[in-house]
Amino acid sequence: MKCGGCSAAVKRILQARADVDSAAVNLLTETAAVRVRGSAVALGPELATWVTSKGFPSNVRPAQPSALQADAADAKRVADARRSDMDLAFAWGLLLICGTHHLGHVFHLLGYHEVAHSPIMTMLSDPLVSGALGAFALLVPGRQLLKDGFASLGAGNPNMNSLVALGCTASFSVGLLSSLMPSLGSDASFLEEPVMLLAFVLLGRALEARAKLSSASDLKSLAQLIPSTSRLVLDPGSAPQAKKAASSAAAPNSATSKPTSGEKVPVDGVVVSGLASTDESLLTGESRMVGKAPGGRVTGGTVCYEGVLDIRATATGSDSTLAGIAKLVTEAQSREAPIQRVADAVAGRFCYGVMAAAAATFAFWASVGTHWFPHVLDDVTTWASFQADYDMHGASSWADSPDLEPLSPLLLAIRLTVNVLVVACPCALGLATPTAVLVASSLGAKRGLLLRGGDALERLAAVDTVVLDKTGTLTMGVCAMVDGRLVAVGKREWVLNAVGADIGSAFRSSPVFGALDALRPDAIATIQRLHQRGIRTYILSGDAPSSVAMVAAQVGVPACDASGGLSPSDKLKAIQALQARGRVVAMVGDGVNDAPALAAADVGVALRGGLDAAGEAASVVLMGDRLAQVMDALELGSAALGKIHTNLAWALCYNLVGIPLAAGALLPTMGLSLSPSTAAAMMAFSSVAVVSNSLLLRTQFSGPPVDTASTQSASSGQGDSSSSVSVEKKR
Helix, strand or coil: CCCHHHHHHHHHHHHCCCCEEEEEEECCCCEEEEEECCCHHHHHHHHHHHHHHCCCCCCCCCCCCCHHHHHHHHHHHHHHHHHHHHHHHHHHHHHHHHHHCCHHHHHHHHCCHHHHCCHHHHHHCCHHHHHHHHHHHHHCCCHHHHHHHHHHHHCCCCCHHHHHHHHHHHHHHHHHHHHHCHHHCCCCHHHHHHHHHHHHHHHHHHHHHHHHHHHCHHHHHHHCCCCCEEEEECCCCCCCCCEEEEECCCCCCCCEECCCCCCECCCEEEEEECCEEEECHHHHCCCCEEEECCCCEECCCCEEECCCCEEEEEECHHHCHHHHHHHHHHHHHHCCCCCHHHHHHHHHCHHHHHHHHHHHHHHHHHHHHHHHCCCHHHHCECHHHHHHHHHHHCCCCCCCCCCCCECCHHHHHHHHHHHHHHHCCHHHHHHHHHHHHHHHHHHHHHCCEEECCHHHHHHHHHCCEEEECHHHHHECCCEEEECCEEEEEECHHHHHHHHCHHHHHHHHHCCCCEECCCECCCHHHHHHHHHHCCCEEEEECCCCHHHHHHHHHHHCCCHHHEECCCCHHHHHHHHHHHHHCCCCEEEEECCHHHHHHHHHCCEEEECCCCCCHHHHHCCEEECCCCCCHHHHHHHHHHHHHHHHHHHHHHHHHHHHHHHHHHCCCCHHHHCCCCCHHHHHHHHHHHHHHHHHHHHCHHHHCCCCCCCHHHHCCHHHCCCCCCCEEEEEECC
16 A cells, blocks of 8 residues: 555445445555454455455454564565665666756856856757656656556556656656657656656655654564563473473463573563562553562563573463553554544545546646636746757846747646646545554553554543542552461452452451551542543442542542442443533443443543453553553543644645645746646655654653652542451461
């Protein structure tokens, strides 16, 4: 796919099938996410074959991303960038040769007439040389562009390459025809236009390819965090231990690996022996050490420091946490934001509209235009007349010479038609949303935020209400070790679930007592930041109303907006009631009981529980397990949507202004018109501007996450909720 017209065509091709429910096509990642009516496994290859038959070679994307697949995708992008660089070098080399004889004007103006009329300058000004340079430009650096453009046009799916191909060949053909038929008004510059057009178009392609390579690099980095090999312990009970190197992805569950200090943990697992610390910044976004001891869980891709660990694998390869994160990021980058539909609606028929505008431009200027505004022909002269005047009069009387011949109506109409074909840019429309979504989702992953697509980003930007669960969300609500005994702290029903069904009668005979359920360190500061942003906050909890009221008072949520004793269905109804009042609701929760409300909310936000039922129902997963990340997600969503709006506004305004300007709208009043090469430069700049604007998100979110925990006031009380219970279970 080359432009927004291509991605819109692929989407149209897919949605034309009865077995396709919906499709989202991403121009930047060159992927399509398709919802089908039937078996995805069976229909996937069939759909790939169908799209290929329509001129867009396709295959089924592997279900699980891997470092190898990331390398393959990156290698393709690198190869495309190198090919663009080679074509660019050819095109600009031709432009240098082509432009050398134009320096004759400068030499004339400086008084170096003998240099301007030297044999080499005279040879380069020959129309035969101009024709040879133009033909070489079309057949070598422009060959693939022309081939793709005309193939897409023939298949009924014209794209940006089609417009450039039509402009280049039309210009060259007119130059060739005018050279063979002088009565038309010979103008050698038409022969040279393909050189200048392709030079600027390919410059834009090269810059765009580099920008795409940069914006897609984050996902490759994520896939490569898991080391390709790990050190397996063959017999954990032997001394000395026998070890061998093996593929991390192929390591079986229950295998024991042994990362040493400074090495990456190769698999998800449980520490069997050893003491060390791990850097879990890839999960949490925070660079801090987490102590690990026997029984502790580790995640593949984290880095082991200050010791050696023996780890029993519990998940490897595509089942690992990091593979799940990479899969979510990949899916997020394939899901379009709803606002993208506006761009798709425009880009889908954009090329047809441009070709119609070009035809109308030609018809107007070739017929009535020059009769209504005859003076425009005096404002635009042929290059042939410039050259003849230089040869006859030199530079001194160039501007006032009567020998300057105005352009004929036919040649003027052709030149302006070429301008319209070349200046139009559907690519900027196609890149406006996916570049911002790709950069934002990659930034989110680096900061411990898993965002499920552009639709989640767009909804985050509109959130005006945040609903929070209490236990485990605003408070800690966790199991703890007390004097060697396992203690579960929380509501009675939660405690029973935590310690297991076998507690039975022991629960009635064990001591039950009031316990303290401490607030999260960043709870108060996060609520304050939400209120400062103008967002209304609610607490919906299954805990006792008195406990909920106490926590609400501590964090600053009004008592009227805090409710306790709610079942999962009650939370769901409360979310729906808020939405019925026109509120855009984000629900923040951490457990299975929050899943219905998370799914019903406009944006569901799950804490690090991550990829369980709560995580599956959520639009955003906070891998850092910090409440402050709610603000990070909201700010990232707003920033990303702002970039999308800016990109779309630029792309639409550029075409709305550029196309009339190229068609000669200002020629009658201001004598201003574009040359085809200037139109090509404008088109190239428009695409690069969109990609570069999206990449600016990186500078906006380049710093570390805000540490709201450190701003928590000591006088806040750290939250004591007295209605929870504790039951002890002997080991």
